[in-house]
Amino acid sequence: MAKSGFRGSPQGGGMNANMIKQAQKMQAELLKAQNELDEREFTASSGGGAVTAAVSGKRELLRLDISPEVVDPEDVEILSDMIVAAVNEASRAAEKAASDNISRLTGGLNLGGFGL
Numbered sequence: 001m002a003k004s005g006f007r008g009s010p011q012g013g014g015m016n017a018n019m020i021k022q023a024q025k026m027q028a029e030l031l032k033a034q035n036e037l038d039e040r041e042f043t044a045s046s047g048g049g050a051v052t053a054a055v056s057g058k059r060e061l062l063r064l065d066i067s068p069e070v071v072d073p074e075d076v077e078i079l080s081d082m083i084v085a086a087v088n089e090a091s092r093a094a095e096k097a098a099s100d101n102i103s104r105l106t107g108g109l110n111l112g113g114f115g116l
Contacts, residue, residue: 026105033101040097044089046082053086059094061087 037057045052050070054063064087070079 029105030102033105034098037094037098037101040094042090042093042097044086044093046085046089047078051079051082051086053083053090055087055090055094057094057097059091 040057041054041062042057043052043054047070050067052063052065053061056062064083066079066083070082072079
C-alpha cells in the first residue's frame with residue numbers, strides 16, 4: 001500500500017520555500033505600491049480648463065474647481081457635463097496608474113481579482 005501525503009520536496013509539485021518568499025515579497029511590493037498610489041492626486045480638466053477635478057488614488061473626489069465665468073444659471077447642463085467629464089478623466093488617470101503599477105510589479109502576470 002502506497003503512502004500518500006505531501007513531503008514538501010521541490011519535486012513534489014508543491015510550493016518550496018523560495019517560491020513562498022517570492023510570493024510574500026511580491027505581496028509586500030503590491031501593498032506598498034497600492035499605499036503609494038492611494039496617496040497620489042490625479043487632476044484633469046474640461047471645457048478648456050473651466051472645470052478641474054482632482055481625485056485620489058482611491059478614486060475619491062478631492063477637489064473641484066470651477067471658473068466663475070462658466071457658471072451660467074441659464075445653462076447648468078453644460079456645467080454638469082464638464083464636471084462629469086473632468087471627474088471621469090481624473091478617475092481614468094488614477095485607474096491607469098494602478099494598472100501600470102500592477103503590470104510593472106508582476107511583470108505582466110495576470111493575477112486576477114486584485115482591485116488595485
